Amino acid sequence: MPDMLAKLYDLPDLDEALAGMAAGGIDVRPALVLEKPAVLAWVAARFPGWVAEADVSFSRLPVACHIAVKDRQLLGFACYDAAGRNFFGPMGVAETDRGQGVGRVLLLSVLHAQRAQGYAYSIIGGVGPADFYARTVGAVLIDGSEAGLLAPLVAGKTLINSTR
Numbered sequence: 001m002p003d004m005l006a007k008l009y010d011l012p013d014l015d016e017a018l019a020g021m022a023a024g025g026i027d028v029r030p031a032l033v034l035e036k037p038a039v040l041a042w043v044a045a046r047f048p049g050w051v052a053e054a055d056v057s058f059s060r061l062p063v064a065c066h067i068a069v070k071d072r073q074l075l076g077f078a079c080y081d082a083a084g085r086n087f088f089g090p091m092g093v094a095e096t097d098r099g100q101g102v103g104r105v106l107l108l109s110v111l112h113a114q115r116a117q118g119y120a121y122s123i124i125g126g127v128g129p130a131d132f133y134a135r136t137v138g139a140v141l142i143d144g145s146e147a148g149l150l151a152p153l154v155a156g157k158t159l160i161n162s163t164r
Contacts, residue, residue: 003145004124006088006137008115017105021068026075028105030113031065033058039067042074043092050090053082066109068093068102078106080114080122088114088124104136111137 021028031039036058043054057065057079064082068075076093083089088110093103114122124133126148133139 001126001128001146001148002130003142003148004127004130004133004139005142006111006122006124006133006139008111008119008122011111011115011137012108014108014112017101017108020101021105024070024100026068026070026100026102026105028068028102028109029066030109031058031063031067031077033063035067039065039074039077043077046094047090047092050092053090054079056082062113064110064113066106066113068097068106070097076102076106078103078110080110083125084123086114086119086121086123088122089126103132107133107136 018028040051040054044051054065054077057063060081065077065079067077075097076091078091080088091103091106093106111122124139127133130141
């Protein structure tokens, strides 16, 4: 899957997006360090391949994991600076909560946070729904990025064998 690039100096308004979520009782915000165990357990249950990156996002200051919560229940998460500096992702929304705009607002929340930290662009790593990112924030595909950050892993050069 290729990477995409999003301009952070030309993002849709975050306040309006957050207000729309709040009207539906959904709070989108940076996670608190004390929420780390609950967030990681939620990610492990729904997106087990992304637990390590979500874990790393809690070691950043400020915490680089944003969450969507309704009635004290986690609906989704989005991270940055996890797989690499200036990378957006991973992001996931519970299957039962998709189609409400939660992913869109999590994306905007994180990209605005990256902009506040001085980034001009964000690399959206290994995208699945490229149309979503292009439509939501005008992200464009990065030519020749199909292997991306994971190229050494794909080539069998980085993942250790833990069975020994």
